[in-house]
Amino acid sequence: MSKNQFLWLFLMIVILITTVLLKQSQSIKSxxxxxxxxxxxxxxxxxxxxxxxxxxxxxxxxxxxxxxxxxxxxxxxxxxxxxxxxxxxxxxxxxxxxxxxxxxxxxxxxxxxxxxxxxYTQHLQLVALHNTNIQLETSRQLYQSELAISETLQQSDVFDSVLKQNDESGYLLTSLSKEDDLYTFSDIQAYESGNPFYPLIGLISGKEDFAIVDSVSAAIFRRIHPELKIITNIAENEAFAxxxxxxxxxxxxxxxxxxxxxxxxxxxxxxxxxxxxxxPIAPFDKVDTYRFIRSVKHKLPEFKPFFVEHAKEFDWRLIAAIAYQESHWDPLAKSPTGVRGMMMLTRDTASYLGIDDRLDTEKSILGGVQYLRFLLERIPETVEADERIWFALAAYNMGIGHLWDARDLTLLRGGNPDSWHDVKKNLPLLRDEAIYPTLKYGFARGDEALVYVENIRRYYTSLLGLEAMSDMNIQIENISSLEPNVKTQTNG
Incomplete structure (x- = not known):
């Protein structure tokens, strides 16, 4: 190395170190x-x-x-x-x-x-089970009902603003009570741990009739127990700080x-x-969630060993969620477009991956994992690690070329092509007649790819919650007989 080259290299190193130090101290100087x-x-x-x-x-x-x-x-x-x-x-x-x-x-x-x-803001919500016989509209019926809350809520100022002990030795829900409509509970069970899920666990186990929880906890819990019904908000837009x-x-x-x-x-x-x-926790489709939880109980145990064995670097629950979205865990599934099997592989994809029998459950799962890995490796490193999987799943559904189109379109419209938050907004435009002729890979059902990814995220969230509940030795009871009639489905 010549003297000039050495000096140039030394200067570059000094500049690099100085830049790093300045960047690290930038926020402190502000x-x-x-x-x-x-x-x-x-x-x-x-x-x-x-x-x-x-x-x-x-x-x-x-x-x-x-x-x-x-x-x-x-x-x-x-x-x-x-x-x-x-x-x-x-x-x-x-x-x-x-x-x-x-x-x-x-x-x-x-x-x-x-x-x-x-x-962010959240609501305090009064919740019950869908099969409860007590109607909120008949307030006097609530007098014999017990209410579950967390000790954290009981010790907060909010508690005094929504509940108070009345002369009848019950507890009055002040935020709903008006004139003769007195919403009164006979007793309150405050769970010692501030864990927001303990009141909900008490509710589903039949210990209490109602519970008061924050809206975030309620939304997460409904992903694993769709029998939970949100009655009403009793305190809205409470700041979380x-x-x-x-x-x-x-x-x-x-x-x-x-x-x-x-x-x-x-x-x-x-x-x-x-x-x-x-x-992943909203909006909530009660019927779809019931069916998914029922499949978890009755179908998943047969296939779980294959998901666990072949997931490798992926979370097996994510692979299981993909398979449910693809085939509802039906190893013989077939679509009009010719894709088949548990992971719904095309003939060409299966051939490329060396999968000789798409209807073989284990081979199909193995092929699906290999294909997901193949796609994930092609997602740019500029995409954050925890978001790359959603890009790969969109490509799994509609093809990676159309994903490149969605990224280009996002950039063209002023968004960040490395952000799933931005790219997902532009996926439906891939079928827009005024736009897709200008794209390199043409027409695609980007709206369906978006639904595909979001469904997988919700199923994955449900599986995570069910596993966590199992680790807490809490089993979700058999709900197959409780599936609601689609015609009478409500948003509650």
């Missing part, structure tokens, strides 16, 4: 002028410690989704340029170290802690988060997280 006592502690420790109490998303945790607040905390830590330590717990008393942020506390003032801006350590009222960490929260890219992050975590 906080100039703040009282940085608590913030300085975080920066000096090079670690942001976050405690998350009873996250409802933990019930459906997966490789592709850790939780709404987990992901947002990671982005905040990245903004500060520090490492992140997340601790999940059912009780703050179990946490030995003092955290910088607590997520999941009631939205009430606490000494030496400050509440941040709303992350974080608590920030503020010793003596010192607010530097909160100010740092407010600065992060107001960044344009943070708004994009929140939109992506809303799509990522709320899309």
């Amino acid at each position: 906080l100039n002028g703040m009282n940085t006592s608590q913030l300085s502690h975080v920066l000096l420790q090079n670690k942001l410690t976050v405690v998350i109490i009873n996250s409802p998303f933990k019930l459906v945790y997966s490789t592709y989704s850790a939780g709404f607040n987990d992901d947002l905390a990671r982005n905040f830590a990245k903004y500060l340029g520090v490492e992140l330590d997340i601790i999940h717990t059912e009780s703050l008393q179990d946490v030995i170290i003092k955290p910088d942020i607590i997520i999941g506390l009631p939205q009430d003032p606490i000494e030496n802690w400050l509440i941040g801006p709303p992350i 974080w608590h920030f350590a503020a010793p003596g009222g010192e607010d530097s960490l909160l100010k740092a988060f407010e600065s992060f929260h107001q960044e344009p890219q943070t708004l994009d992050i929140l939109d992506k997280l809303a799509e990522k975590y709320f899309t």
Whole structure:
């Protein structure tokens, strides 16, 4: 190496190191002028410690989704340029170290802690089972009913605003009671753990008649127990926010988060997280969910060993969800277009993958996994790791060429071709008569590909929840006889 080449290489290394250091400190410099006592502690420790109490998303945790607040905390830590330590717990008393942020506390003032801006809003909902004989319209019937809530709700200010003990030694639901319509419960069972699912478990086990839970927990739980019926909202648009350590009222960490929260890219992050975590739990199709849960009980046990064996680097529950969307776990399934088998492979795809019998369950699953892997390897590395699978699934359904068209169209329309949140909006345009003639790969049923992916995400969420319930030794009772009549289906 010549002297000039060495000097040039040395200069490039210096520039690279300087760029990295400047980038890491950029967010810190933007906080100039703040009282940085608590913030300085975080920066000096090079670690942001976050405690998350009873996250409802933990019930459906997966490789592709850790939780709404987990992901947002990671982005905040990245903004500060520090490492992140997340601790999940059912009780703050179990946490030995003092955290910088607590997520999941009631939205009430606490000494030496400050509440941040709303992350999202949720409702408090009164729920019951669909087969309950008690009608909300006949309020006097509720007097003999028991209500399940979490201890966290009982200890919050919201509790006093929606429920109060009345002269008849019952509990009055004040937010619904008007004049002579008194919604009164004979007793309230407050579950010691703040876990939002415990009141719902008490409800489905028959211990209580009604429960009050937040709308996020209710939506997740209905993916695994469609018998849950949302009666009404009793408190709407309740803010969900974080608590920030503020010793003596010192607010530097909160100010740092407010600065992060107001960044344009943070708004994009929140939109992506809303799509990522709320899309798989809403909207809710009661009949379809009943049928899926019934198939889980009666069909899945036969095929589960094949999914587990051949999933390899994939979550077997994801492969099972794909197979259900493809064939409803029917190894002899056949479509008018000629695709066949559990994973509905085309003849050409099966031949390319070396699958000689598409109706052989194990071979079909093996072929489906191989094809998914083939597609996933072609998704650009610029797509975030936890989103690449949804791009691959869209390609599994409509062909990878049409996925390239959707990405190009997204970019042309001002979106991010590496964001599933943006690309999914443009999938239906692949069949638009004014657009598809201009595309490289032409017409495609992109709207069907979108439904395909979203259905798989919902089935996958249900399987995750069912597995988690099984780990808690809670079995969903046989619901095959409870499937509702489609003609009388309601949105509740």
